[in-house]
Amino acid sequence: MAAQIPDPITRHTGFSDLPIHRTRSILANRPVVLMTTRHGASDNVMPIGCLRVPEGSSARISCVVAATTQTFAMLLATGECAINVPPRSMAEVVSGIGACSGALYDKFALFGLARAEAGLVNVPVLPQCIAQLECRVSDDRAARRYGLFMLEVVRLRVQLASVTNRPGPTRPARALPVRTAPDCIAPVPPYSSSSMSQ
Numbered sequence: 001m002a003a004q005i006p007d008p009i010t011r012h013t014g015f016s017d018l019p020i021h022r023t024r025s026i027l028a029n030r031p032v033v034l035m036t037t038r039h040g041a042s043d044n045v046m047p048i049g050c051l052r053v054p055e056g057s058s059a060r061i062s063c064v065v066a067a068t069t070q071t072f073a074m075l076l077a078t079g080e081c082a083i084n085v086p087p088r089s090m091a092e093v094v095s096g097i098g099a100c101s102g103a104l105y106d107k108f109a110l111f112g113l114a115r116a117e118a119g120l121v122n123v124p125v126l127p128q129c130i131a132q133l134e135c136r137v138s139d140d141r142a143a144r145r146y147g148l149f150m151l152e153v154v155r156l157r158v159q160l161a162s163v164t165n166r167p168g169p170t171r172p173a174r175a176l177p178v179r180t181a182p183d184c185i186a187p188v189p190p191y192s193s194s195s196m197s198q
Contacts, residue, residue, distance in 0.1 A: 015132065015157040021058035023153050026085065026131050027051070032094055034084040035065070036115075037074035038123045044102035045113065045126070046071040047094050051083070061135065061151040067144065070102040076143055080121040081151065085131035120155045131158040 018026070027033070035048045050064035061083065065072045075081055086094050093111050100107055108115055108124075115124035118134045125132040134157075139150035 018156045024053045036082045039074040047098040059153045064147045079137040082123045082125045083133040084126040084129040
């Protein structure tokens, strides 16, 4: 289990609430987001690339989370998460986060991520990201078989300057080099609720 290294909880400033029906426009053309989860005293963050807003829905998100990850076990156990939309400048960090197991490392400490508390769900959010979508699992019937979760967005917060004063979509670039310690890359073992609570 990753050691939980204390870090300062940042004040959740610089964000404004948007109507939840803006979910589709905020997530449009964003290939990778960061999902944050919490189970007991453990927080985790993981890149998610397979995510979409179904047609006819303005506040639901479908996403696929690999069953071998700690995020999958946490999401299944608690039914809560946050989708954090990273700016282009976080591309290398996003790539590095995806190369680490949350069971072996405190990714927040390893990558210098600040964290704040969500308002309506019990998970951390990333104040360095340009948008935060607080979510609850609305349907996990296909989770164990396909890794598919349906999420209901309960709160949408954005840094308005980042979203409105940009010439085009702000999204992380792909395939940039990762500057992390070699031992950061590790296989992800299976998890149980009991092992996460230790």
